[in-house]
Amino acid sequence: xxxxxxxxxxxxxxxxxxxxxxxxxxxxxxxxxxxxxxxxxxxxxxxxxxxxxxxxxxxxxxxxxxxxxxxxxxxxxxxxxxxxxxxxxxxxxxxxxxxxxxxxxxxxxxxxxxxxxxxxxxxxxxxxxxxxxxxxxxxxxxxxxxxxxxxxxxxxxxxxxxxxxxxxxxxxxxxxxxxxxxxxxxxxxxxxxxxxxxxxxxxxxxxxxxxxxxxxxxxxxxxxxxxxxxxxxxxxxxxxxxxxxxxxxxxxxxxxxxxxxxxxxxxxxxxxxxxxxxxxxxxxxxxxxxxxxxxxxxxxxxxxxxxxxxxxxxxxxxxxxxxxxxxxxxxxxxxxxxxxxxxxxxxxxxxxxxxxxxxxxxxxxxxxxxxxxxxxxxxxxxxxxxxxxxxxxxxxxxxxxxxxxxxxxxxxxxxxxxxxxxxxxxxxxxxxxxxxxxxxxxxxxxxxxxxxxxxxxxxxxxxxxxxxxxxxxxxxxxxxxxxxxxxxxxxxxxxxxxxxxxxxxxxxxxxxxxxxxxxxxxxxxxxxxxxxxxxxxxxxxxxxxxxxxxxxxxxxxxx
Amino acid sequence: xxxxxxxxxxxxxxxxxxxxxxxxxxxxxxxxxxxxxxxxxxxxxxxxxxxxxxxxxxxxxxxxxxxxxxxxxxxxxxxxxxxxxxxxxxxxxxxxxxxxxxxxxxxx
Ligand code: HEM
Ligand code: SF4
Numbered sequence: 001x002x003x004x005x006x007x008x009x010x011x012x013x014x015x016x017x018x019x020x021x022x023x024x025x026x027x028x029x030x031x032x033x034x035x036x037x038x039x040x041x042x043x044x045x046x047x048x049x050x051x052x053x054x055x056x057x058x059x060x061x062x063x064x065x066x067x068x069x070x071x072x073x074x075x076x077x078x079x080x081x082x083x084x085x086x087x088x089x090x091x092x093x094x095x096x097x098x099x100x101x102x103x104x105x106x107x108x109x110x111x112x113x114x115x116x117x118x119x120x121x122x123x124x125x126x127x128x129x130x131x132x133x134x135x136x137x138x139x140x141x142x143x144x145x146x147x148x149x150x151x152x153x154x155x156x157x158x159x160x161x162x163x164x165x166x167x168x169x170x171x172x173x174x175x176x177x178x179x180x181x182x183x184x185x186x187x188x189x190x191x192x193x194x195x196x197x198x199x200x201x202x203x204x205x206x207x208x209x210x211x212x213x214x215x216x217x218x219x220x221x222x223x224x225x226x227x228x229x230x231x232x233x234x235x236x237x238x239x240x241x242x243x244x245x246x247x248x249x250x251x252x253x254x255x256x257x258x259x260x261x262x263x264x265x266x267x268x269x270x271x272x273x274x275x276x277x278x279x280x281x282x283x284x285x286x287x288x289x290x291x292x293x294x295x296x297x298x299x300x301x302x303x304x305x306x307x308x309x310x311x312x313x314x315x316x317x318x319x320x321x322x323x324x325x326x327x328x329x330x331x332x333x334x335x336x337x338x339x340x341x342x343x344x345x346x347x348x349x350x351x352x353x354x355x356x357x358x359x360x361x362x363x364x365x366x367x368x369x370x371x372x373x374x375x376x377x378x379x380x381x382x383x384x385x386x387x388x389x390x391x392x393x394x395x396x397x398x399x400x401x402x403x404x405x406x407x408x409x410x411x412x413x414x415x416x417x418x419x420x421x422x423x424x425x426x427x428x429x430x431x432x433x434x435x436x437x438x439x440x441x442x443x444x445x446x447x448x449x450x451x452x453x454x455x456x457x458x459x460x461x462x463x464x465x466x467x468x469x470x471x472x473x474x475x476x477x478x479x480x481x482x483x484x485x486x487x488x489x490x491x492x493x494x495x496x497x498x499x500x501x502x503x504x505x506x507x508x509x510x511x512x513x514x515x516x517x518x519x520x521x522x523x524x525x526x527x528x529x530x531x532x533x534x535x536x537x538x539x540x541x542x543x544x545x546x547x548x549x550x551x552x553x554x555x556x557x558x559x
Numbered sequence: 560x561x562x563x564x565x566x567x568x569x570x571x572x573x574x575x576x577x578x579x580x581x582x583x584x585x586x587x588x589x590x591x592x593x594x595x596x597x598x599x600x601x602x603x604x605x606x607x608x609x610x611x612x613x614x615x616x617x618x619x620x621x622x623x624x625x626x627x628x629x630x631x632x633x634x635x636x637x638x639x640x641x642x643x644x645x646x647x648x649x650x651x652x653x654x655x656x657x658x659x660x661x662x663x664x665x666x667x
Contacts, residue, residue: 027571029612047615049640052573082648097572351646422636423644431639433646483634 001064001374002147002295004112011155012109015116019043020102027099042122043105044115048424051095055118056108060128060146060170061089061377065364068375070111072360078104083360085345085353087417087468088167089127089377090118094424116154121162121252123153123237127169129178130378133296134386136334140190140200142172142179144293145229148284152230159237163244164252166237167209175497180379182217182499183208183471185254186236194223201225206236206266207258210465214501215255218263220270226289228274230282235274239266299372299387304337307390311339314393324408324446325397339390343383343400344407344415348440351433352418353381362403370396380417380456382410413455413522413536414440417468421461421478422485428461430478430485430511435459438515443522452522455536458493471495473537474518475502487514491521491548492540505545506553517552524551563600564591564630565607566637567617575640576614578607584614588641589630593622 004012019039026036040046044055056071063071071091075083078100084092096104108114117124126146133141149168153159159166169184171177174191181187187205194201202224208217224232236254243261245251258266311330317323331340343363346352355363367375367385370392376384388396400406409415416439419425421432436459443449458472462479469475475490486508493502509517522536524547529539540548565578566588576584577591585591594600600619607617625631632638639645 027612032611033570033615047568047573049636050574050643080648099571349647351648354648422639423646428636431645433644437646485635 001062002059002143002292008112009109012112012114012116015043015114016102016105016109019105023098023102038120041120042116044118045096045101046119046426048094048420048426049422050424052098052101053424054093054096054101054104054115055086056091056093056113056115057118057125058089058091058113058377059125059150060132060143061130061379062132062143063375063377064111065367065373065375067111067113068360068364068367070107070113072357072364074104074107075360076357077107082354082356084351084420085355085377085381085383087353087379087381087419087466088125089379090125091377092420094420119165121164121166122160123156123162123166123168126150126153127167127179127184127379129171129173130376130380130382130384131178131331131340131386132172132376133298134333134335134338134340135173135176135178136332137173137176138334139174139192140172141293141296142170142188142190143296144289145172145188145190145226146170147292147295148230148289149233152233152282159241162237162241163246164249164254166240166254168233177495177497177499178379180468180471180495180499181205181208183210183214183468183495184217185209186233187217188229191223199226202229204232204236206270207255207263208499209253209255210468210470211253212250212463212465213253213255213259214465214470215259216499216501217255218258220263220267227284228278229284231278231280232270232274234277234282235270238273239269243269298335299374301335301338301387302389304335304389306336307339308332311390311393319394320446321401321406321408322394322397324450325406326393328408328412328450329406329410330393333387337390339388339393341385341388341393341396342378342410343385343405344409345382345405346409346415346436346440347404347407348414348444349437350404350440352416352436355383359403359405362399362405366396366399380415382415408446409449411454411456412449413452413457413474414443414449416440416457416459417472418459419461419466421459421467425461427464428478429463429480430461430487432459432461432467432476432478435476435478435487435511435514439518442515442519451532452526453532453535455522456494457518468495469493470501471499472502473540474521476514476518479508481508485511487511489514489517489521489552491545492537494537498537503545506549520552521548524548560595562622562624562630563594563619564588564622565594565600565603565617565619566591566640567607567614570613570615573615578603578617582606582610588622588632588637591622591630593630594619 170188205217206220315327416436418432418436422428459476460467460469471493477488490502621633
């Protein structure tokens, strides 16, 4: 794992001291809320409906067991004993008191964590594939580049006041985007070299995003030699910083600029800027790459026999709880004898993405006992134990079950991504979490859940789309209709290589009807799919909306 | 007749607080001072804004008289704000010794 060097630690410690001073001036009345707001937002401190909220970055989602234990301890000491893992590999604390925030941040700094650049109009936490380093389909470990981007973007003076927030995601697996790169301001995809002896490079996508104007990113450059990654990113940010709209918050994201200029004109600007700086100090030398890559080298894997057949047999185990868990939550590892274990934070009836201090401590302990002390946060709001010897799977399953962490639903329709919604969020129109818990309680039959296959369901409590509802196979958006909570139902979205924005199925439904409507949509799919191999998304793309409308609203599309 | 209360977030905790008389604040909406005229609403809002050390971003909300004459918020947002999240939190209930626990009523 990457360890802070002297510069990182000094920078983070100094920031804690600076913010401590700013907070004490706010508490004494020396500065007003209007003066304090931009300062607290630079440090990830928001104001929600009931309390402050602190957002802590988990760079590329990677945590050591000590870091996870610290996150648990902090939640118990300064919050209410739980944290919320978000869709951008951050953790959010919902109840910190202002006076406690400096101590909380000092605790985090002691394990090399911080909240810098987790809000505000700057470059946010660079996110990545949660299977980075262990996936079989990976070309290169994306975390090395994420770390290089983190070092470049942290307190980069030129990009501290961008027109709007800026989000970058990197994937190292050319055929399986698990980092949603196409809905980011910049998406970086590792791709093979153009000739046999050229090393890998990047396809650079730009202008993706959700919110009120959802947009899929377009290709800005087909192939970027890897040594130029930083200078090319810098060129994109310069063009955005210069031409991005600062007059209208709703038109300030880079996606609007790319849309207005067109991708050709935009990339011409970028290329012109890049020509000025490409051969400068930002070139990534092999030595620099190796220096950072050394921190992401493999742990001491044992030489084991392949275990794929063993894992398959576990999936068919007579112990159905274990069998279902292995079938949906265990993924193949690049090394023989090992497995990747996904821990669902979507237990029936529980808020998606929330974990208690006890749960975090258990996961940290399991990572130490059965893995190499590493845990990853997935953007689907789940946790990953990346290096488990397959022979330990039954034991691990039993231990996870004890704390409600063995829900066998990864990738299934109850693996719901949901934003905090009106239960916490200042900007919300409607609640998200109760819709998620009601859906998960409704789909009780686990055989039915598994028979439905892989379906993503995403819920946002307002148009800002923090729950990525546009790219859920099923998307739900909360709206306010004369003081009542209503929900729009969308179908057909995807965040992956086949990225698409979902479309609205029909008139919005009241809260009392939305769960039935989802059940109805699922049943329509089951009744009409060609076979169990036809995924929900493929069925929607093939059959269109008509069968769903007919079943749900009782009218065919062209009636 | 419409009724309003001035509210904002307490600087020290971010918790919702409601203006009483004499520039005092309470954590209990029903103990807030009901305002019946737009003129009073504006003058109390101005007074609240002047208390910037105690309160962040004060604004007014509409309230109504519910059972037994208790004041209750009109909008769902303010109801959730006043009563807390509508979902069961994943953790065990926090104890009164937890620093983050919110007092039921206090003059902030
Ligand atoms: C205090 C709570 C939050 C506030 C005030 C907030 C605010 C916003 C706003 C205003 C946007 C729209 C930005 C735009 O379109 O330009 C947005 C987008 C987004 N937020 Fe949040 N958010 C909050 C919590 C969260 C949480 C909990 C998550 C993760 C679960 C999250 C993840 C995202 C994502 C992924 C997007 C859309 C991607 C994009 O930027 O285009 N946010 N948020
Ligand atoms: S989508 Fe809206 S309601 Fe949900 S967290 Fe984002 S801003 Fe809040």
